[in-house]
Amino acid sequence: MFKKREKRTDGIREAGRKRRVGRIWLIGATALLLCVAGVYYRFGAQSGEQIPKVAAALVTRGDIQTTVSVSGVVESEISQVYYAPMAAKVSQVNVALGDAVSKGETMVSYDTEDLEYRQKTEALDAQASESSYQSSIAESDKNAALYQQSAEELVNIEQMIDAQEAFIKQLQYYVEDETSRRKLKLYDERYRLNKRVNNLSVQAYIEDTEGVHVSQAQAMNELEEVERKLQELETNEELTNIERQIVLEQEKLADLEIRRDELKADKNSSENGILDSHKKKELEVVAQKGRIAEQQAQAHLEEALAGVKAGFNGIVTELEINEGFVTEAGSKLLKLESSDDVRVDISLSKYDLSKVKLGQKAEVEISGQQYEGTVSKIERMAKQNDAGTRLVTAQVHIEDPDDQIYLGIEGKVTILAQSSEDTLLVPVMAVNTDMSGDFCYVIADGIVERRSVTTGLSTQESIEIKEGLKEGDIVLTDTSRELTDGMQAEPLL
DSSP, X not given: OHHHHHHHHHHHHHHHHHHHHHHHHHHHHHHHHHHHHHHHHHHGGGTTOOOOEEEEEEOEEEEEEEEEEEEEEEEESOEEEEEOSSOXXXXXXXXXXXXXXXXXXXXXXXEOHHHHHHHHHHHHHHHHHHHHHHHHHHHHHHHHHHHHHHHHHHHHHHHHHHHHHHHHHHHHHHOOSHHHHHHHHHHHHHHHHHHHHHHHHHHHXXXXXXXXXXXXXXXXXHHHHHHHHHHHSOOOHHHHHHHHHHHHHHHHHHHHHHHHHHHHHHHXXXXXXXXXXXXXXXXXXXHHHHHHHHHHXXXXXXXXXXXXXXXXXXXXXEEOOOTTXXXXXXXXXEEEEESSSEEEEEEEOHHHHTTOOTTXXXXXXXXXXXXXXXXXXXXXXXXXXXXXXXXXXXXXXXXXXXXXXXXXXXXXXXXXXXXXXXEEEEEGGGOEEETXXXXXXXXETTEEEEEEOEEEEEOSSEEEEEESOOTTOEEEOOTTSOOOTTOBOEEEO
């Protein structure tokens, strides 16, 4: 049973194989006929014509770098104009126009004789101003202390005088009889005269005039007369004691009044000797001006002794003085431009401007020497040149300058602008342009096909293809031959 089924299965398999072979043969024959028919249809009209050979290139992958080549002038990035800090005579000029100098090198020397004299004079004036200021302040402080002391003591004396006068009045009221009243009248007169004599003594101390002395003598005579009258009066023991006490108290009162007058005089005189804040400030300003003048004279002398030194390595591009020249303060001496920090000033057209950015690297050629550079500045305003073209000035900093670089000389700059790595590239001649945009002629299986492309960076040799082609495609580069989409051609790689 199983053997019969196996034989049947083998028969079925054999029949299926024969059917498949027949089907494949039929398909192949049909395809061949179609190809022949297609070739006849496509090229029947060209029978007997030779297929054109056209220059072509492969679409490759690689890196592309665009550059901008311009020329410019070598300039210094750092310059300094040296001015005379003071009026002085130039004793020696150690440089000439165009000389290269090193940092710290003395370029100009001064004659310091007049400056030394000026410095000593200003120092003495400053010392005198300072001494006068300190003396005035000390005297003012002394008067202020005396004024304060006199004012405080005067208050106490006034209180003591008021108390003494009240006490004397109490004693005087005690004496009631006529004799005592007469004596008290004489005492009052004597007190008045004593007071007048004391006042005249104070006045004579202050004024010391003949009229004061005459009045003082008259008062003394009157006082002697009062003393004589008092001696004639009869007295009793009790009244005599009271009268004696009154006399003593009146003498104390007179002493207090003299002290009060002295304190008033001290207070007034000391008050006049106290400097107010404005006067102190004025004296301080005078002293400060003296100190500043001395410091300035000293600084000028030190600067003159040191001479004018180069602040950096550079080239003398301007020189306004010679030996024996007397400078004025602020007058121009010379100009020094750095030879270590240099650049090339270039001009960019609107076409180059779109490619150049700050920080881009550059190659600089100066007098046959090669240097590395960097785009350091791009101005934001265009200027019109003599030909009427508007250009934008840019600066390329030279990274590694040496002593072979001369300021003002021409330099050739190649800016390494935009770049793209591992991108599709075709020869420049492979890209065509019309109203519809950029396109390339691609050939495959001998047939030409027009294909639109999107381009990127370009150099004189190659163009970047961003869209439209793939690596390995064959593009035609012979633009002298008329090419049409669908024509037959043979690529010459």
